[in-house]
Amino acid sequence: MSILVGAQTRLMVQGITGREGAFHTTRNREYGTNVVAGVTPGKGGQDVSGIPVFNSAREAVEATAANTSMVFVPPRFAADALFEAIDSGVELIICITEGIPAHEMLKVYTHLKRGEQVLVGPNCPGIISPSKATVGIMPTQVFTPGKVGLVSRSGTLTYQISKELAQLGIGQSTVVGIGGDPVVGSSFIDILGRFEEDRETELVVMVGEIGGNEEEKAAEFIANEMSTPVVAYIAGFQAPPGKQMGHAGAIITGSSGTAEAKRVALEAKGVRVGTNPTEVATLVKERLV
Amino acid sequence: MDLYEYQGKQLFAQNGIPVPSGEVANTPEEARAAAQAIGGKVVVKAQVQIGGRGKAGGIKLAETPDEAEQRAAEILGMDIKGHTVHRVWIEAASNIAKEYYASITFDRGEKKPLVMLSAVGGVDIEEVASNQPDKLARLHIDPLVGLQPHDARWLAFAAGIDPEAIKGVVSILGRLYRGFVQLDAMLMEINPLILTEEGEVIALDSKVTIDGNSLFRHPDIAALRDTTTSDPQEKMAQERGVTYVKLDGDVGILGNGAGLVMSTLDVVALAGGSPANFLDAGGGSQAEEVVTALEVLLSDDKVKVLLINIFGGITRCDEVAEGLLTAVEQLGTSLPIVVRLDGTNEEEGRRIIAEKAPENVVTEATMLSAAERAVALAKEAA
Numbered sequence: 127m128s129i130l131v132g133a134q135t136r137l138m139v140q141g142i143t144g145r146e147g148a149f150h151t152t153r154n155r156e157y158g159t160n161v162v163a164g165v166t167p168g169k170g171g172q173d174v175s176g177i178p179v180f181n182s183a184r185e186a187v188e189a190t191a192a193n194t195s196m197v198f199v200p201p202r203f204a205a206d207a208l209f210e211a212i213d214s215g216v217e218l219i220i221c222i223t224e225g226i227p228a229h230e231m232l233k234v235y236t237h238l239k240r241g242e243q244v245l246v247g248p249n250c251p252g253i254i255s256p257s258k259a260t261v262g263i264m265p266t267q268v269f270t271p272g273k274v275g276l277v278s279r280s281g282t283l284t285y286q287i288s289k290e291l292a293q294l295g296i297g298q299s300t301v302v303g304i305g306g307d308p309v310v311g312s313s314f315i316d317i318l319g320r321f322e323e324d325r326e327t328e329l330v331v332m333v334g335e336i337g338g339n340e341e342e343k344a345a346e347f348i349a350n351e352m353s354t355p356v357v358a359y360i361a362g363f364q365a366p367p368g369k370q371m372g373h374a375g376a377i378i379t380g381s382s383g384t385a386e387a388k389r390v391a392l393e394a395k396g397v398r399v400g401t402n403p404t405e406v407a408t409l410v411k412e413r414l415v
Numbered sequence: 416m417d418l419y420e421y422q423g424k425q426l427f428a429q430n431g432i433p434v435p436s437g438e439v440a441n442t443p444e445e446a447r448a449a450a451q452a453i454g455g456k457v458v459v460k461a462q463v464q465i466g467g468r469g470k471a472g473g474i475k476l477a478e479t480p481d482e483a484e485q486r487a488a489e490i491l492g493m494d495i496k497g498h499t500v501h502r503v504w505i506e507a508a509s510n511i512a513k514e515y516y517a518s519i520t521f522d523r524g525e526k527k528p529l530v531m532l533s534a535v536g537g538v539d540i541e542e543v544a545s546n547q548p549d550k551l552a553r554l555h556i557d558p559l560v561g562l563q564p565h566d567a568r569w570l571a572f573a574a575g576i577d578p579e580a581i582k583g584v585v586s587i588l589g590r591l592y593r594g595f596v597q598l599d600a601m602l603m604e605i606n607p608l609i610l611t612e613e614g615e616v617i618a619l620d621s622k623v624t625i626d627g628n629s630l631f632r633h634p635d636i637a638a639l640r641d642t643t644t645s646d647p648q649e650k651m652a653q654e655r656g657v658t659y660v661k662l663d664g665d666v667g668i669l670g671n672g673a674g675l676v677m678s679t680l681d682v683v684a685l686a687g688g689s690p691a692n693f694l695d696a697g698g699g700s701q702a703e704e705v706v707t708a709l710e711v712l713l714s715d716d717k718v719k720v721l722l723i724n725i726f727g728g729i730t731r732c733d734e735v736a737e738g739l740l741t742a743v744e745q746l747g748t749s750l751p752i753v754v755r756l757d758g759t760n761e762e763e764g765r766r767i768i769a770e771k772a773p774e775n776v777v778t779e780a781t782m783l784s785a786a787e788r789a790v791a792l793a794k795e796a797a
Contacts, residue, residue: 202631227629228521229599232558235526265728265759280674282726285758286782289726306673308523308601335674338523361677364684365693368417369660372673372695374628375523380541385681402682404783 128255128300129275129320129327130218130246131159131194135259138163138186138216140207141198142174150198150222150263151177157266159259162190165210183207183214194218196252196261201225204248208234212243219311220261221247228374231309238311245311249374251281251303262303272297274410275321275354277314278333279306279373283361283403287333290407296414299327306373308337314344322352329355329413331406332397334388336362337375341388349395355413358392358399359406360385416625419462421504422639423603423621430594432587432605433617437506446487449505450480456508459486463498466539471495476508509619513577514607515584516540516551519591521601521626527555528595530562530588532574536607550575562592583616584608598636599629648692652711657694659711664689665793667718669708671696671725679724682782688790691718705735706742713748719796721752722789724782732756732764740771751792752776755785 137154141147142164152175155161163186164174170181180186183195195216199207204223211219212234226248238245246253252262256269264281268288276298278284284303291297302317304310314332321327330352334341341360348356363385365371367378378384389399398413400406418426424434438449439462450457461473468474473495477483483505493500514536522529533551535543544551552573556562567588571581587608595603604622611617630637640653652659658673662680666688670676673695680690692715696708712718725735735756743752752775756764765778779785 201628225628227599227632228601228626229558229596229629232521232526232528236557236559263729268728268758278674280672280677282670282672282728283674283678285728286675286678286726289757308521309526333674335677340524343524359678361674361681364662364680364690365677366660366662369693370627371660371677371693372658374626376673376677401685402783403678404781 127324127326128258129324130244130300130302131253131261132255132258134193135160135261136191136193137161137196137261138165138183138190138192138194139196139198140165140183140211142166142177142179143169143172144198147198148174154260154262157260159261162192183210187214187216192216194220194261197221197223199223205230205234208245209237212238212241217243219243219245220250220252221245221311222250222252222262224249226307228308231307235309235311246302247305247310249307250305250310251284253300253302255300256298264301264303268292269301270297273299273326273328273414275299275324275327275330276301276333277317277321277330278303279335279375280333280361283333286403287331287359287406290403291410294407294411296407296410299324306335306375308375314340315347318344318347318352318356322354327354329357329410331410332356332358334358334360335373335376336365336371336385337377337383339382342391345391345395345397348397356397357406357409357413358397359403360388360399416627416630416636416640417464418623418625418639419464419502420460420621421462421502423623424618426594426598426623427618427621431590432594433615435506435509435617435619437504440487440503440505441501443484443488443491446503446505447480447484450477450483453505453507457483457505458508459483459490460504460506461490461493461495461500462502462504463495463500465496465498468495473500509609509617510612511609512612513580513610515576515580515609516543516606517584517588517591517608518602518604518606519595519600522555525555527558528592530554530556530566530570530592532570532576532584532588534575534577536609540606556592561596562589564589577610579614580610580616583610587616587618598633599626600624601626648711648715651714655707655711657708657711658697660693661715662690662692663717664691665717665719665797666789667691667712667715667721669694669696669712669721669723671730675724675726679722679782679786682786683722683790686786686790688786688793691715705738706745709742709746709748713746713750719750720789720792721750722785723752723754724785725756727756727758727760727764731760732758733760733767736764736767739776740767743773743776749775751796753785753789753792754778755780755782757782
């Protein structure tokens with residue numbers, strides 16, 4: 127098994143006719159993902175490399191039984207696309223778009239939580255279950271099938287750690303980029319819970335960064351709810367307070383959200399925290415033996 | 416994006432929140448003219464984005480325009496915890512009867528706006544929260560419902576606001592919430608919110624942070640941006656659309672992806688060095704982007720060595736290497752540059768640099784060895 131995406135995935139892509147949308151959709155399909163539909167309002171009836179395009183998400187789901195949507199819509203229209211995805215009834219929504227206003231995401235999040243659907247992102251690189259399916263923009267060549275689950279707020283750092291793992295002969299069950307925004311659909315806890323239930327996942331790597339307190343909450347969850355071991359990495363020890371470090375969510379507010387506080391919270395619950403990506407891979411290797 | 420007090424107060428006024436009348440002054444002469452126009456006693460307030468202005472001598476009372484000019488001359492150019500005062504705000508002095516506290520924060524943990532109100536104001540609210548928690552009323556708001564008048568009344572009574580101020584405080588909370596949503600704020604704080612001897616409730620200070628991702632729909636606020644930074648590198652980066660944060664070390668850093676760049680800073684520090692900045696060149700990292708990024712880094716005199724840390728995903732390391740060569744040639748820098756290329760086409764990228772780059776550009780195979788080398792080179796140059 128793997129989590130969230132795999133052989134069962136029937137993907138629709140909102141914003142499929144844009145340059146990035148079309149490029150990554152094609153790459154996802156080449157990897158083996160079952161891409162069944164695209165959505166661009168006003169372009170219904172066209173196709174992108176043979177993938178039928180619909181005017182609305184609802185039409186796309188009715189016609190193709192899509193169960194997953196990837197959102198590539200530009201930031202100023204993305205919240206609307208997310209509401210549309212939720213209302214179309216797909217089980218899983220993965221939003222790649224970076225730059226959605228935080229207040230828009232509050233509304234999307236509140237609406238989403240009235241139901242059972244899952245949103246991953248926004249501002250995330252997507253999800254890959256190596257050799258099964260990929261949804262998003264991750265460079266697939268750095269991942270290999272294996273037993274380690276990986277959940278991260280950062281794209282390139284995920285690739286880096288995956289490559290370090292590959293050099294030690296360790297592959298992944300599923301890799302989930304949850305996104306670098308202050309409001310994201312799935313938290314560390316949501317994904318850790320899924321890895322805990324996944325029989326194929328024997329260890330989880332959690333990659334956090336400054337801002338918010340999701341890592342601290344995850345530390346509690348790991349101690350109380352998980353039997354699967356977790357190895358962590360936190361980026362941003364050198365970040366000054368009050369400055370946004372690239373990601374909209376990577377900011378120390380007042381005295382809260384520091385890397386040190388996260389490290390202390392995790393270590394207090396017995397979670398090993400690597401000091402650099404190479405050491406994370408080494409810790410994983412030790413724990414897997 | 417953090418606003419100055421005067422900018423926040425102007426937004427308050429536009430949203431119907433009462434503030435003392437005031438004007439901005441960039442020189443003592445302007446301060447004098449402002450005091451004259453306002454009439455009566457005024458307060459001269461340093462405009463810096465840091466707390467503790469009053470204690471540092473950045474807020475002073477002036478009885479006359481002459482005195483306002485003198486006070487402004489003293490305050491302008493003053494250094495308050497590393498922030499130089501370039502502007503003062505001159506406003507009519509208020510007769511304070513009571514000081515309260517009001518704020519709305521974007522609570523990312525709860526994923527709801529959080530309204531806080533206290534009958535104890537003008538002091539650090541975190542102290543009130545820990546020492547007098549019964550004096551601080553807190554309420555999370557459903558973003559799809561918004562703050563209703565009864566929410567504001569509940570807050571006012573729960574916080575122990577004086578009866579004569581309830582109406583004014585409730586009205587201000589409603590307007591503050593509307594402004595918070597309409598302006599896409601991450602924070603709106605009034606500390607102190609005062610009741611005057613005359614019985615009015617007015618905002619005596621403002622602290623406003625706007626979500627950077629929303630600026631496309633607030634061009635008026637985006638236009639304030641150039642006035643919010645005085646650091647030359649940060650200003651240059653802003654103008655050129657580079658994601659950059661200034662630090663105070665000597666190892667200039669460029670990488671792709673926020674997490675990887677933060678990690679690079681940490682690894683440099685662990686190697687005993689001191690990062691000069693955070694710079695995320697983004698996913699593309701083509702020649703043009705590398706040139707722009709290096710220009711920003713090299714404009715910082717403190718930088719003794721550059722560390723370039725790239726993980727090639729969709730981007731290929733050979734393209735990044737070519738971009739880097741173009742950038743180094745165009746900028747003609749002789750500073751040592753340590754390059755670490757990992758990921759797609761890494762060997763090709765390293766080969767290009769080994770064969771074509773000038774002597775000051777060297778490659779390292781891992782992030783750790785690259786950081787160590789950069790730190791050693793910075794120490795040699797110091």
